[in-house]
Amino acid sequence: MITLIRNGDVVDPVRETVEKVDVLVEKGKISKLLPPGVFKEKGPQIRIFDASDKFVIPGLVDIHVHLREPGHEYKETVASGARSAAAGGFTAIACMPNTEPPNDCRSVTEFILEQAERACSVRVYPIAAISKGQEGETLTNFGELKEAGAVAVSDDGFPVANSELMRRALEYAAFYGLRVISHCEDRSLAGDGVMHEGVISTRIGLAGIPAASEDIMVYREISLSRLTGCPVHIAHVSTAGSVELIRRAKEEGLLVTAETAPHYFTLDHQRVVGYDTLAKVNPPLRTSEDVEAVKEGLREGVIDVIATDHAPHSPLEKELEFDRAAFGMIGLQTALPLTLQLVRDGVLDLTEAVGKLSCAGANIIGVSGGCLIEGENADLSVIDPEYEYLFEADQILSKSRNSPFIGKRLKGVNELTMVGGKVVWEKER
Numbered sequence: 001m002i003t004l005i006r007n008g009d010v011v012d013p014v015r016e017t018v019e020k021v022d023v024l025v026e027k028g029k030i031s032k033l034l035p036p037g038v039f040k041e042k043g044p045q046i047r048i049f050d051a052s053d054k055f056v057i058p059g060l061v062d063i064h065v066h067l068r069e070p071g072h073e074y075k076e077t078v079a080s081g082a083r084s085a086a087a088g089g090f091t092a093i094a095c096m097p098n099t100e101p102p103n104d105c106r107s108v109t110e111f112i113l114e115q116a117e118r119a120c121s122v123r124v125y126p127i128a129a130i131s132k133g134q135e136g137e138t139l140t141n142f143g144e145l146k147e148a149g150a151v152a153v154s155d156d157g158f159p160v161a162n163s164e165l166m167r168r169a170l171e172y173a174a175f176y177g178l179r180v181i182s183h184c185e186d187r188s189l190a191g192d193g194v195m196h197e198g199v200i201s202t203r204i205g206l207a208g209i210p211a212a213s214e215d216i217m218v219y220r221e222i223s224l225s226r227l228t229g230c231p232v233h234i235a236h237v238s239t240a241g242s243v244e245l246i247r248r249a250k251e252e253g254l255l256v257t258a259e260t261a262p263h264y265f266t267l268d269h270q271r272v273v274g275y276d277t278l279a280k281v282n283p284p285l286r287t288s289e290d291v292e293a294v295k296e297g298l299r300e301g302v303i304d305v306i307a308t309d310h311a312p313h314s315p316l317e318k319e320l321e322f323d324r325a326a327f328g329m330i331g332l333q334t335a336l337p338l339t340l341q342l343v344r345d346g347v348l349d350l351t352e353a354v355g356k357l358s359c360a361g362a363n364i365i366g367v368s369g370g371c372l373i374e375g376e377n378a379d380l381s382v383i384d385p386e387y388e389y390l391f392e393a394d395q396i397l398s399k400s401r402n403s404p405f406i407g408k409r410l411k412g413v414n415e416l417t418m419v420g421g422k423v424v425w426e427k428e429r
């Protein structure tokens with residue numbers, strides 16, 4: 001079987017080009033990239049996908065996803081998360097270890113990989129815990145976890161408070177070629193906060209999480225990276241302060257990389273005014289100045305990656321008083337249109353936007369993907385950036401529906417997702 005993706009504009013974020021090219025897929029690989037019309041064979045063994053007026057992009061790679069398996073399968077399973085990812089244009093996702101039990105040992109990592117294999121959908125890369133039980137006290141066995149298939153380590157959701165432990169984690173992880181992904185939050189300062197600390201939290205009477213609780217830990221990770229000479233990746237940047245600290249660290253030549261999530265460049269703390277728990281997320285939605293700083297960070301390349309922080313929760317955790325509701329929002333099916341908005345707004349060009357959603361993250365966790373070249377795995381998506389639609393709950397393939405974008409008009413959609421030459425998702429036409 002040969003697949004021909006015909007007449008599309010192929011986006012290559014590595015070469016920074018957009019060119020009309022036919023993509024030929026054979027035996028799971030991109031066998032040929034040809035000028036349009038050169039490949040003329042016809043027949044039952046050739047499947048043709050017409051990508052006229054569409055863009056063919058490298059499959060998106062999301063390095064920050066919460067699948068809830070094992071432990072909270074009613075919110076998400078590896079299979080349901082993978083399906084939602086495929087619908088959103090992702091061909092690979094890396095999943096955070098805050099499951100139950102947490103992914104802190106070989107058997108959990110292997111279990112996740114087995115579930116991913118069974119799901120037959122996108123590639124799933126487990127991220128293991130930094131500390132046993134994510135309790136911040138004893139390091140996990142990085143060598144064993146790497147051998148089992150973990151691609152990075154993180155205590156996302158339960159930030160490492162102990163600086164000495166974080167120092168050892170950076171050194172130990174660098175030895176095994178695993179990237180440390182740090183959820184930067186000083187919990188002693190965040191306290192019982194449930195939204196950004198500022199004029200709005202004061203006005204609506206909710207306890208605040210100051211921007212400084214993030215900035216302090218970003219500064220610590222930068223200092224530890226300088227001390228050890230080891231790389232560190234900063235998760236979900238939400239503050240202007242973090243952007244400035246990372247900018248300076250990069251100017252200094254330190255091995256610091258960073259990601260943000262679409263909600264941090266799309267929404268601000270105003271969204272919390274109606275006490276809608278769909279807007280409750282950690283780190284919290286910040287001020288419009290922070291949103292502008294995050295966009296500027298993306299534009300300048302200070303922020304390398306766009307990751308979703310897809311965090312599924314059921315109505316049991318979300319339909320509660322704001323104080324008691326869980327933090328988190330899903331994001332796999334809205335990341336592409338929200339990022340394309342940055343292109344329309346002139347913040348990023350298309351190749352940069354696609355790069356931040358694909359090869360940039362893949363490089364950080366050291367996996368393949370994010371490029372369209374002959375001989376590589378045929379992991380790709382076909383997108384229509386002009387398609388406008390109302391985003392509705394019944395389009396969501398995640399088991400959870402906790403998106404603040406339900407009922408909003410979005411522009412840009414994924415039409416086809418192929419992983420290793422196999423179509424794992426196709427939009428109804």
Ligand code: DOR
Nearest residue numbers: 066157281282311327328
């Ligand atoms: O909003 C969040 N949700 N932030 C986190 O750090 C964890 C995540 C989750 O697991 O629900």
Ligand code: ZN
Nearest residue numbers: 156157183235
């Ligand atoms: Zn986090």
